[in-house]
């Protein structure tokens with residue numbers, strides 16, 4: 001892209017927006033050029049629309065001038081998905097942040113994409129409902145960004161991720177055409193499911209301007225449990241047992257010994273000697289909760305168990321989960337250069353993945369820290385290294401490659417919730433077969449014939465061959 005957008009385009013963009021809603025100075029555009037992947041590239045302009053028709057007009061104008069359009073929620077994604085790598089226009093949804101309706105009878109909410117996940121949950125609480133996707137970033141990530149990444153969180157194991165909790169969307173395609181997909185109904189056999197197709201498409205197919213979300217009633221009772229194991233293999237085997245019985249936990253989180261050491265050093269009350277920990281919740285009716293706790297505790301029992309206990313009250317429950325919440329900040333402070341992947345495998349293969357990551361870390365001399373949403377087989381594999389040491393940086397990349405090989409060999413996929421963005425784009429040809437990739441590219445071309453929506457993300461260039469494994 002040239003350094004500046006044509007003056008005629010800038011004038012037309014400004015005309016399509018409310019006063020003061022087009023930013024063009026480098027200083028104003030700077031904060032819209034980076035995301036939580038630590039990558040950055042400045043856009044040439046930033047639009048802050050307030051309504052759907054403005055988004056249609058902006059995309060039509062950018063299409064006329066073949067200028068890239070990158071949607072932005074709050075930039076909390078970890079894959080570079082919202083970095084405007086080719087410049088152009090960033091379309092930030094921060095001013096489209098109204099909750100338009102909460103309908104308790106039909107169990108749905110209608111929101112604009114810039115509503116923060118946490119703000120929606122707060123608004124739903126008095127109605128006795130919640131929206132199931134609950135990324136740890138809920139206080140500062142947007143519903144539009146959540147949907148575009150198919151975000152999940154602790155509760156996904158029982159209640160599903162974004163794709164499972166969406167009823168309908170309003171959006172704008174790459175030609176600047178507005179359309180609606182789905183409706184506020186919980187059954188729908190009326191043609192292709194375009195609403196869910198957009199979930200996880202990372203702003204490459206269309207821009208979401210309104211979402212109708214499926215709501216879930218809050219459970220009357222919740223009890224948390226903690227199980228400590230001698231080693232990661234025993235804990236991983238317990239995850240498979242917990243998921244193979246009838247009482248589904250409302251969260252099921254895993255932390256390996258290295259993760260436990262980190263939170264212990266930060267003051268979390270985790271006994272010495274434990275090599276791995278599971279945290280899980282029982283949820284249900286007040287008169288059935290004891291039976292749920294008993295069933296989950298029973299499933300947690302097995303070889304390598306050191307102790308399993310349920311929280312007696314809210315304070316104990318909060319302190320159980322405090323250790324999990326302390327982990328991400330602790331990791332960041334000890335290794336700012338870590339690679340954090342969110343691979344996913346069938347739950348029954350989790351023990352093999354956990355063992356393989358430990359072996360690969362040792363073979364490549366890279367410290368690994370693993371934790372994550374074990375009930376979904378979704379493991380956050382952290383490779384800790386110092387980027388200023390070239391040998392360590394190379395070893396970390398090789399180790400990551402080998403981890404991906406292992407994940408794919410176990411029947412898993414590259415990402416369970418963070419998405420692909422730039423970070424894993426070149427690995428897509430390893431994970432998906434050529435026909436699948438070809439179909440995805442054709443769908444992209446139909447939605448966005450000029451390739452202006454978030455170019456360079458998610459789908460690898462057409463001539464990309466699968467990189468050799470063990471690179």
Ligand SMILES: Cc1cc2nc3c(=O)[nH]c(=O)nc-3n(C[C@H](O)[C@H](O)[C@H](O)COP(=O)(O)OP(=O)(O)OC[C@H]3O[C@@H](n4cnc5c(N)ncnc54)[C@H](O)[C@@H]3O)c2cc1C
Pocket residue numbers: 035036070071072073074075076077078081082093113134135136137140141142143144145146147148149150151152153154201202203204206207208209328417418454
């Ligand atoms: C500390 C921390 C914890 C996290 N924990 C979790 C977790 O538990 N689970 C999880 O899944 N993720 C987690 N994340 C990742 C991140 O928060 C999620 O991916 C989140 O959904 C991104 O939302 P956002 O509003 O920041 O979107 P952005 O990062 O701004 O954008 C993400 C993608 O969505 C696209 N997009 C944004 N808005 C729209 C729109 N209206 N229409 C079309 N495309 C759009 C962008 O172009 C981009 O491709 C975490 C991140 C951090 C920093």
